Amino acid sequence: MKKTVSIHQPNFLPWLGFFYKIIKSDVFIFLDDVQYVKRSFISRNKIKTQSGEQYIRLPIHQKGKYKQSILDCKLCEKKQSVDKLVKVIQANYGKSKYFGDHFESFEAVLNEETHDLVDVNISLVMWVLKIIEVSVDIKRSSELEGVYGISTERLISICKSVEADSYLSGFGGNNYQDKDMFDDSGVELVITDFEHPVYSQLWGEFIPNLSIIDLIFNYGKDSKDIILNIK
Helix, strand or coil, X not given: CCCEEEEECCCCCCEHHHHHHHHCCCEEEECCCCECCXXXXXXXEEEEECCEEEEEECCECCCCCCCCEHHHCEECCHHHHHHHHHXXXXXXXXXXXXXXXXXXXXXXXXXXXXXXXXXXXXXXXXXXXXXXXXXXXXXXXXXXXCCXXXXXXXXXXXXXXXXXXXXEECXXXXXXXXXXXXXXXXXXXXXXXXXXXXXXXXXXXXXXXXXXXXXXXXXXHHHHHHHCCXX
C-alpha cells in the first residue's frame, strides 16, 4: 500500500490548504529545523474582521538572531502577546456559531507553559486536528534519523526516513523542487489538488486564504468537510 508523506514548516494557525495536505497524508512532518523567515506565516496569519483582513501574530525575539532556526525561536512577552491575541479573536469571532464550543480550549493551548514558537504552533495544529477528528502520524524533522541535504534532496531524505514512497507537495513546490531528482529517487512527487472552498463567514463578502481559525469558529468539526469540498 502506498505511503504518502507531506512536509511543511510549523506555521502559526495555518490556512485551509495546510490541513488539506495533512488530511490527505499518512504521515505529516513538521519541518522545524530550518531557518526562520521573518514576516512569514511561521509567526503570523490572517483573520477576518468587520474592516476586512487583519494579521494576527506571535512576536518573537529577533535581535541578533537573523539566521536562527525555527527551533530556536522564542516568544517575546508571551503573556501580553497572548492576551492581545485573545481579545482580537473574541472581538471578531465572539458571535460565530462554534465560538463557545472551542474558544476555551484554544485559549488554553495559547497559555501552555512554553515560550518556544514551534511548540505553540504544533499544539495549535493538533488542537484543530482534534476538533475535525483527523488522526495522522505526526513527526518533527528534527527528531528523524539520517536526514541530510537541502531543498529537494532534504525532502527526499525525509520521505525515505519514514519509508514513504509518495510526497504530497503544495502548489508552490514547483518553484524549487526538482522533479527529476524525485523520479530518480523512487519517491513519487504529487502536487496537491486543493481547491479553496467558499463558505459562510461573518462580516459580509467571502475572503479566501485566511487562518483555519476562521473556519473552525464558523463550522466546528464540520470544517473537515468544508476543507475537502464535500457538498
